[in-house]
Amino acid sequence: MDSQGYHYLIDIECKSPxxxxxxxxxxxxxxxxxxxxxNIVGFLDKKFAGEGGVTGVFLLSESHLSYHTYPENNYISIDLYTCGKDPTKEDLNKIKSIFNPITNLNISRVKRGINGNTFKTT
Structure with a gap:
């Protein structure tokens, strides 16, 4: 099995309802x-009381997608980690399209796994 993983940290500030x-x-x-x-193999979410946010997790055979919303701050944090399959730019654009209009966006990509990475002990 390929241990190469792709971890996307997506921070979106938006006016989305x-x-x-x-x-x-x-x-x-x-x-x-x-x-x-x-391939979705499970899902769990929690809506917090009142106008509170939502936390959700999709368990994927490739790993996971999780999100945490903070409506009071017009903010969502998304964590997408996949093993062996790197999401395309189109996949990321589909995610961004949910939250228009976006006022601020940051996407970080971290390659994970044994292939191509150097491990250091501290």
């Missing part, structure tokens, strides 16, 4: 993952 709607978040991420041919 979806940040506290667990159904819309789940449905949108579910559609994107299916369209991108990821």
């Amino acid at each position: 979806h940040l506290n709607n667990e159904k819309i978040l789940k449905d949108n991420f579910n559609n994107i993952l299916n369209e991108s041919e990821f």
Whole structure:
């Protein structure tokens, strides 16, 4: 099995009304993952009281996608980690399209795994 992994940390500041709607978040991420041919094996989410945010986790056979929303700060944090399959730019654009209008965006990509990485002990 290929141990190479791709870890995307996506921070989005936006004016999206979806940040506290667990159904819309789940449905949108579910559609994107299916369209991108990821294999969903489980899902769990938690809607916090009142106008609170939502935390959701898709368990993928390739690894996971998780998100945490902070509607009071117009912010969502998304963590996408995949083994062996690097998400395409189109996959990332689909994720971004859920949260228009975006006022600030940061995407970090970390290659993980044994292949191509140097491990250091501290």
